[in-house]
Amino acid sequence: MPEVEGISISFITVLLALFSAGVGIWFIKTSRYILPRQGYLDPAITPTMAILLIIAMVVLGVLGSLWGISQVPDGQIETLESVGKVMGPALLAQIPVLLAYAMLRKRCGSRHILPVSVTGFLVFVPLAITIATLFHEFFSKIGLEPSTILGHKTLLMLSQSQFDRSAWIVIICSTVGAGITEEVLYRGLLLPTFAAVFKGKTAWGAIVATSVVFALVHSEVATYSAMAGLFILSLGLCWARVKSGGVLAPIAIHVLFNAMNIAIVYSTNL
Numbered sequence: 001m002p003e004v005e006g007i008s009i010s011f012i013t014v015l016l017a018l019f020s021a022g023v024g025i026w027f028i029k030t031s032r033y034i035l036p037r038q039g040y041l042d043p044a045i046t047p048t049m050a051i052l053l054i055i056a057m058v059v060l061g062v063l064g065s066l067w068g069i070s071q072v073p074d075g076q077i078e079t080l081e082s083v084g085k086v087m088g089p090a091l092l093a094q095i096p097v098l099l100a101y102a103m104l105r106k107r108c109g110s111r112h113i114l115p116v117s118v119t120g121f122l123v124f125v126p127l128a129i130t131i132a133t134l135f136h137e138f139f140s141k142i143g144l145e146p147s148t149i150l151g152h153k154t155l156l157m158l159s160q161s162q163f164d165r166s167a168w169i170v171i172i173c174s175t176v177g178a179g180i181t182e183e184v185l186y187r188g189l190l191l192p193t194f195a196a197v198f199k200g201k202t203a204w205g206a207i208v209a210t211s212v213v214f215a216l217v218h219s220e221v222a223t224y225s226a227m228a229g230l231f232i233l234s235l236g237l238c239w240a241r242v243k244s245g246g247v248l249a250p251i252a253i254h255v256l257f258n259a260m261n262i263a264i265v266y267s268t269n270l
Contacts, residue, residue, distance in 0.1 A: 013133045020127040035203045035242045047196040050189040057097045064093030080161040084169035091177040110246030117252040124236025132229025151226030179255035187241040207238040
């Protein structure tokens, strides 16, 4: 069984589960899970405009990726350098949409960014890791996943590569780049769109729908267990979006979560 500094992974999982249960009980007892359906979205971005911006982000991201792929020599598509050459242009190509979103949102600032970010991270990140770990142990035993504890393709490549310029590019793209672009896309645009579709009394219907899409989109680079963890993480990111009224809090949580995973990968390989 894998060990980290003499402590078994299973024991760490138990500690995370206990911590998650404790903060989860506090989260529910203090009614922080209660979210209104109305009152957290600004009128500057209509559902139609949001859909157009989503399409623009996807198209520009694909075009940027295709250009990046064209710069990769044949037979080197699976190297860390090639990943950076694809991720970088894909993220840079989406900047016009990010700027348009920022301009439309400039009069609708976030609120309580720090407390919402801290609460969202402490409640949902340990739970996401616990769920992913438990699912991984089950799926690996029945043969649906390899025994490696790294459930994301990028993390696996970083663990097998040298800490060089290419690694830095991938790290920046995976933390700051992905944190900003994915939060604008999923929490800034897709979540309000689903909120306009779901007519329930709270925002949770839209949150669950957004989180399902968020997890499924990662199916090409993440294992089933990692996708389960990403679904839980997305619930927290959506909660932070609704609670703070903007994307700054979920961006902070997302960037820190990705950076933490990368730091763990490198710390265990020292």
